[in-house]
Amino acid sequence: MGSLLFTTFALFTLIAAVGVVVNKNAVNASLCLLLSLVGVAGLFVGLEAYLLAFLLLLVYAGAIVALFLFIVMLLDTKGDARPTLNRLPIVARILAVGLVGAGVISFVARGRLPEPDLANVPALGANLKLYAYQLFTTYLLPVQILGFLLLIAMLGVIVLSKKFEGLEDIK
Numbered sequence: 001m002g003s004l005l006f007t008t009f010a011l012f013t014l015i016a017a018v019g020v021v022v023n024k025n026a027v028n029a030s031l032c033l034l035l036s037l038v039g040v041a042g043l044f045v046g047l048e049a050y051l052l053a054f055l056l057l058l059v060y061a062g063a064i065v066a067l068f069l070f071i072v073m074l075l076d077t078k079g080d081a082r083p084t085l086n087r088l089p090i091v092a093r094i095l096a097v098g099l100v101g102a103g104v105i106s107f108v109a110r111g112r113l114p115e116p117d118l119a120n121v122p123a124l125g126a127n128l129k130l131y132a133y134q135l136f137t138t139y140l141l142p143v144q145i146l147g148f149l150l151l152i153a154m155l156g157v158i159v160l161s162k163k164f165e166g167l168e169d170i171k
Contacts, residue, residue: 005046013039026072026161030065037061051131064150068157075161 016039019032037060044053135143 002046006043009039009042009046013043026157027069030068030072033068034061034065037065051128068154071154071157072161075158 013036016032016036020029020036023029023032037056041053041056041061044050044056
């Protein structure tokens with residue numbers, strides 16, 4: 001039963017994440033992001049990490065997605081014609097696809113991760129104090145990187161929502 005729930009939540013999260021990337025409408029993309037975060041929270045519940053699931057829904061799904069939606073709605077996007085692509089975005093796309101491909105090839109070449117010996121693994125998530133200690137010592141860099149990525153995403157929403165006036169003069 002656990003495998004079925006994991007597969008269901010993983011597919012739900014994957015489909016919603018693809019919806020974030022594929023949607024041209026910023027509001028629909030934000031709502032797909034919300035669904036993707038709900039799927040990740042479901043995966044956390046499957047791992048019995050109830051605190052992480054609750055915090056993910058409260059902070060990210062509740063606050064961050066709402067912030068994105070308000071920014072998009074306040075900046076009044078109408079889906080105007082996008083500017084033509086020049087060389088830099090094409091090079092960035094090729095570089096991004098290459099990096100993702102290198103990651104997939106590296107993952108496939110290494111195979112599966114070794115399974116830990118569960119008898120020797122301490123239950124660090126059971127105690128909130130130990131969880132906070134691990135979060136702010138061992139996992140501080142990933143938390144900072146995640147915060148930086150959220151900042152970049154918010155700036156990206158603002159830039160994509162900005163109206164491009166004067167593009168007719170460039171052509």
